[in-house]
Amino acid sequence: MTQSEPTPGIPAKQILDVQNLTKMFGGVKAQDQISFSIEKGIVCGLIGPNGAGKTTLFNMITGIYQPDAGKVAFNGKDIRKTPAHRLVKAGIARTFQHVELFSSMTLLENILVGMHVRTQAGFWAAVTRIPAMKREERQSRRRAEELLEFTGLCADAHKMAGDLPAGRQKTAQIARALASEPLLLLLDEPAAGLNPVETHALGKLIQKIKQSGITMMLVEHDMSLVMEMSDKVVVLDQGKKLAEGTPRQIQRNEAVMSAYLGNG
Amino acid sequence: MAIKNNYIRIEYLVFLCAVSAFGFVTENTYYLQIMTFIGINTLLGLGLNMLMGYTGQVSLGHAAFYGIGAYTTAILSGTYGINPWLSLVCAVAAAVFIAFIVGLPTLRLSGYYLAMGTLGFGMIVNIVIREWAAVTGGASGFVGIPVLEAGPLIFMSGANYYFLVWGIVFAAMIVCRRLLASRTGRALRAIHDGEKTAVAIGINTHLLKLEIFIFAAALGAVAGFLYAHFVLFISPESFGFMFSIKIVTMVVIGGMASVWGALLGATVLTLLPEVLHGFAEYEMIIFGTVLMVVMIFMPQGLTRGIMDMIRTAGRART
Amino acid sequence: MQEIVQYLFSGITTGAVYAVIAVGLSMLYSSTELINFAHGEFVMIGALVMVTLWVRIGLPLPLAMAGAVGAGCVSGLVFERFAIRTARNPEPITLIIITVGAGIFLKGAAMIIWGKDPFSMPAFSSHESIEIFGAALLPQSIWIVSAALVLAGGIHLFLKQTLTGKAMVACAVNKKAAWLSGIPSEKMGILAFGISTGCGAVAGIFIAPITMSAYDMGTILGLKGFCAAMIGGLGSLWGAFAGGLLLGILESLGAGLISSGLKDAIAFVLLLLILYIRPGGLFAAKEAKRF
Numbered sequence: 063m064t065q066s067e068p069t070p071g072i073p074a075k076q077i078l079d080v081q082n083l084t085k086m087f088g089g090v091k092a093q094d095q096i097s098f099s100i101e102k103g104i105v106c107g108l109i110g111p112n113g114a115g116k117t118t119l120f121n122m123i124t125g126i127y128q129p130d131a132g133k134v135a136f137n138g139k140d141i142r143k144t145p146a147h148r149l150v151k152a153g154i155a156r157t158f159q160h161v162e163l164f165s166s167m168t169l170l171e172n173i174l175v176g177m178h179v180r181t182q183a184g185f186w187a188a189v190t191r192i193p194a195m196k197r198e199e200r201q202s203r204r205r206a207e208e209l210l211e212f213t214g215l216c217a218d219a220h221k222m223a224g225d226l227p228a229g230r231q232k233t234a235q236i237a238r239a240l241a242s243e244p245l246l247l248l249l250d251e252p253a254a255g256l257n258p259v260e261t262h263a264l265g266k267l268i269q270k271i272k273q274s275g276i277t278m279m280l281v282e283h284d285m286s287l288v289m290e291m292s293d294k295v296v297v298l299d300q301g302k303k304l305a306e307g308t309p310r311q312i313q314r315n316e317a318v319m320s321a322y323l324g325n326g
Numbered sequence: 327m328a329i330k331n332n333y334i335r336i337e338y339l340v341f342l343c344a345v346s347a348f349g350f351v352t353e354n355t356y357y358l359q360i361m362t363f364i365g366i367n368t369l370l371g372l373g374l375n376m377l378m379g380y381t382g383q384v385s386l387g388h389a390a391f392y393g394i395g396a397y398t399t400a401i402l403s404g405t406y407g408i409n410p411w412l413s414l415v416c417a418v419a420a421a422v423f424i425a426f427i428v429g430l431p432t433l434r435l436s437g438y439y440l441a442m443g444t445l446g447f448g449m450i451v452n453i454v455i456r457e458w459a460a461v462t463g464g465a466s467g468f469v470g471i472p473v474l475e476a477g478p479l480i481f482m483s484g485a486n487y488y489f490l491v492w493g494i495v496f497a498a499m500i501v502c503r504r505l506l507a508s509r510t511g512r513a514l515r516a517i518h519d520g521e522k523t524a525v526a527i528g529i530n531t532h533l534l535k536l537e538i539f540i541f542a543a544a545l546g547a548v549a550g551f552l553y554a555h556f557v558l559f560i561s562p563e564s565f566g567f568m569f570s571i572k573i574v575t576m577v578v579i580g581g582m583a584s585v586w587g588a589l590l591g592a593t594v595l596t597l598l599p600e601v602l603h604g605f606a607e608y609e610m611i612i613f614g615t616v617l618m619v620v621m622i623f624m625p626q627g628l629t630r631g632i633m634d635m636i637r638t639a640g641r642a643r644t
Numbered sequence: 645m646q647e648i649v650q651y652l653f654s655g656i657t658t659g660a661v662y663a664v665i666a667v668g669l670s671m672l673y674s675s676t677e678l679i680n681f682a683h684g685e686f687v688m689i690g691a692l693v694m695v696t697l698w699v700r701i702g703l704p705l706p707l708a709m710a711g712a713v714g715a716g717c718v719s720g721l722v723f724e725r726f727a728i729r730t731a732r733n734p735e736p737i738t739l740i741i742i743t744v745g746a747g748i749f750l751k752g753a754a755m756i757i758w759g760k761d762p763f764s765m766p767a768f769s770s771h772e773s774i775e776i777f778g779a780a781l782l783p784q785s786i787w788i789v790s791a792a793l794v795l796a797g798g799i800h801l802f803l804k805q806t807l808t809g810k811a812m813v814a815c816a817v818n819k820k821a822a823w824l825s826g827i828p829s830e831k832m833g834i835l836a837f838g839i840s841t842g843c844g845a846v847a848g849i850f851i852a853p854i855t856m857s858a859y860d861m862g863t864i865l866g867l868k869g870f871c872a873a874m875i876g877g878l879g880s881l882w883g884a885f886a887g888g889l890l891l892g893i894l895e896s897l898g899a900g901l902i903s904s905g906l907k908d909a910i911a912f913v914l915l916l917l918i919l920y921i922r923p924g925g926l927f928a929a930k931e932a933k934r935f
């Protein structure tokens with residue numbers, strides 16, 4: 063939330079640049095020569111039938127998988143060799159398709175862990191409780207509470223994350239990702255399993271995040287949500303890029319239609 | 327926050343009062359001796375609890391660091407006549423160094439591989455102690471460990487040693503608690519809940535696991551130092567596989583409830599052999615049963631499991 | 645030369661025992677993804693039951709052997725039923741501690757049943773030793789190596805040729821898919837457990853005449869079996885077999901040429917090296933997953 067909106071007039075720079083990315087699992091090409099790029103400040107939808115390779119793409123951008131070929135650049139820097147935990151510090155955060163909260167910790171603690179890369183206190187600071195550490199801890203708590211407010215989760219701060227209802231857990235994942243103050247936020251099916259009211263609230267939240275200047279990639283099967291939120295949409299099918307364009311272009315694209323109809 | 331802090335202070339106060347009351351009132355050296363052993367075992371439990379209970383990383387070779395601490399101080403102060411307090415520093419340094427070297431590759435492993443790796447490491451340390459007879463005294467043990475002194479104070483068995491050990495236990499508890507309540511502590515628990523997610527959230531899990539492994543090793547070495555200068559004779563059996571399993575049992579009993587869990591685990595395991603007649607005969611059967619039953623029914627540990635049961639029962643009633 | 649050959653002979657003999665232990669561990673892992681830290685205790689059970697039935701009670705050899713293997717299988721099945729299957733949280737850390745606990749339990753029970761003193765057992769056949777390159781090859785060794793080969797070969801055929809065996813392999817590859825195609829994966833797990841602990845008991849029968857058997861022999865043997873299985877790559881049958889032979893030979897050479905006291909350390913150092921450098925095993929092309 064610290065980033066300002068891109069200044070109009072100056073051409074928006076590319077925050078993410080993916081080129082010819084390829085990933086094999088055994089003999090299966092989960093990613094086949096994928097190329098696209100994302101400008102700062104936009105929401106980029108990423109759609110495709112089940113098994114198209116969307117999650118795999120996220121895993122490669124976040125350093126969980128190493129690509130077999132191709133390039134990923136974040137803010138102009140090649141990040142293929144950067145370990146996953148460093149990428150978070152560099153500004154890439156994500157949520158998971160299947161909720162991955164730390165279930166034995168409270169929601170507030172989950173958010174606090176999310177701030178790990180933006181805080182310093184180490185072993186000795188914790189043991190000696192130097193003033194700087196206490197100050198940092200106070201600030202973290204304040205920021206965590208702000209974030210819970212921002213995402214509408216205040217009431218649940220002290221509940222165990224594992225005890226929250228599914229919808230809340232989905233939002234909590236976004237809050238935790240935001241806690242790392244990302245420049246690029248990757249959302250993997252945030253609306254899956256949400257009811258229409260919750261989905262609507264999610265849309266509002268995504269817009270608020272966008273307004274705070276964070277670039278997003280949104281994987282979703284809920285087409286109306288993707289089309290409404292996205293400035294641009296990339297379509298994958300069986301590991302290949304099928305199309306790329308504005309939501310309107312994509313909606314009229316025949317190849318996309320047949321891919322979806324063909325696969326049910 | 328403030329309320330929680332006061333609560334913790336009261337806990338500490340009660341603990342300190344109980345410990346000192348026992349120390350001042352009891353004249354019976356046998357009781358003091360048992361309490362001293364409980365303190366030493368608590369240190370071991372505290373360390374392994376940080377690694378296993380909170381971070382979720384098994385170690386089946388923790389007794390190795392206990393042995394490294396004990397033998398380092400025994401050799402340096404016994405054979406070479408170095409001041410024991412200096413040899414404490416060396417013992418901890420040795421444990422830290424070895425934990426670093428061993429932990430670097432070992433903590434890249436997880437699950438079964440980690441368990442096997444730590445088990446193998448513990449076995450190797452024990453074999454080295456046993457076979458390096460010229461230095462360690464080999465299987466027949468090491469005699470001639472000096473008594474601890476500080477100015478006019480002599481730490482022989484009895485109240486003095488008791489207070490020394492429990493003073494250190496108290497300090498270690500505070501350190502562990504502070505650590506757990508910090509950014510580092512949260513990250514450790516995150517690793518326990520899901521290591522992959524912890525990485526994806528920006529935690530350098532390998533480094534952190536290494537840190538806590540080294541910390542546990544250092545506590546183990548301190549415990550080994552205290553043990554060596556208390557019993558004044560050490561032999562390899564005290565630091566073997568069976569003892570590693572004993573420490574694991576302490577943690578399993580104490581669970582990851584809190585640092586008090588380690589104290590409880592150590593108390594139970596130290597008292598059992600004293601209370602149960604002919605315990606030595608059934609020791610293994612009892613430990614084995616405890617480990618199996620607790621892990622089958624309460625995988626979070628006994629203390630935590632019981633607390634959860636009470637909580638659910640309470641919730642059901644309201 | 646003569647010395648080296650002698651070491652090789654004794655190495656291959658113990659190696660065959662390690663191989664059988666490793667085959668048991670490895671096959672359990674491949675069908676249930678479980679590593680049984682109590683595996684060595686079934687070796688101990690096999691050895692001690694064998695000593696009791698054959699030497700003490702005086703049963704005929706085949707009957708005593710069948711009894712020892714049966715004891716291994718049955719105790720393994722009881723263990724599987726009551727400790728493994730009832731576990732509420734079947735995650736590695738829980739299962740590790742449960743199997744470690746079971747190991748200690750079995751060891752303690754054996755101590756009460758058989759006492760602390762080690763037992764020795766005569767060789768199965770008392771023929772003259774054969775001389776090769778001046779080194780003595782005991783008939784006992786030929787016995788053990790060929791029996792180990794037959795056992796591993798039998799398991800190989802079972803897994804490759806029989807329907808049940810194929811179903812077991814299918815479970816190992818993909819539990820869910822196997823379940824969907826109607827294979828009772830739970831039954832396969834039980835079967836794998838029985839075979840695995842039975843293998844342990846067989847190893848116990850083999851080792852009883854070459855070393856002293858006592859209640860506490862299991863832990864180290866189990867670990868060595870694991871080391872052998874790791875050398876060959878966990879889950880690979882012949883890999884585990886080869887790993888066992890290799891470990892036996894290295895140990896025997898190390899004990900003879902370097903120091904007999906450090907003999908046990910060889911296996912553990914090797915274990916750590918394998919874990920660190922090639923967790924997939926010596927013969928594996930790719931590195932195993934570490935997560």
Ligand SMILES: Nc1ncnc2c1ncn2[C@@H]1O[C@H](COP(=O)(O)OP(=O)(O)OP(=O)(O)O)[C@@H](O)[C@H]1O
Binds near residue numbers: 087092113115116159
């Ligand atoms: N770790 C892996 N090992 C083997 N194959 C994998 C792995 N991860 C993904 N795959 C395969 O890669 C392909 C793409 O999977 P991916 O999860 O990226 O799809 P997706 O687009 O996210 O699908 P969904 O909409 O169902 O989430 C699938 O065929 C999947 O089976």
Ligand SMILES: [Mg+2]
Binds near residue numbers: 116117118159250
């Ligand atoms: Mg997906």
